[in-house]
Amino acid sequence: MTEMTETTPGWLSPDELESTRARMPILYVDAVPVRVDDAGTVTHVGLLLRIGADGTVSRALVSGRVLHHERVRDALIRHLEKDLGPTALPNIPASPQPFTIAEYFPTQGVTPYHDPRQHAVSLAYVVPVAGDCRPRQDALDLVWFTPEEASSPLVQQEMLGGQGTLLKQALAYVGRLS
Secondary structure, eight states: OOOOOOOSTTOOOHHHHHHHHTTSOEEEEEEEEEEEOTTOOEEEEEEEEEEOTTSOEEEEOEEEEOOTTOOHHHHHHHHHHHHHOTTOOBOOOSSOOOSEEEEEBSSTTSSSOBOTTOOEEEEEEEEEBOSOOOOOTTEEEEEEEOHHHHTSHHHHHTBOTTHHHHHHHHHHHTTOOO
16 A cells, blocks of 8 residues: 655545535635726626536636635635636735625526536635736636626526526626616
């Protein structure tokens, strides 16, 4: 029996993650990247273009797990940098407050949010970004939509797992849902 040294604290092996997902809710963060004008009014919403494991193309929010022993603020920064690039310049307060909590279930219809892999609880934030955003990792592109475009049926149908609902909640939270 060989002993393995953990080199990435907070990460579970794929088998450990699958086992954990089957037994308990996992904590996530969802971030709605926005551009704001000088008065602080949201003018645009950034949505990622992704290809899923099944080959489907969809629009998505910045989203990801919070690691063991990681502050929520640090998880937000990590996922924003991972998806939008290191020069996105997100404006996250020292003590961020979510605009809502989304509970994703593996069974459809329990809530508007669905994740076939797991029961996940996600703290959702609207995050102004001021820098240059260049999608990375598994994101193909980042498109900036006006709030009206983002809440349109066309864009909403391109979002999976209830993220369209979460986006509309974010727009209502910032006073931009028409």
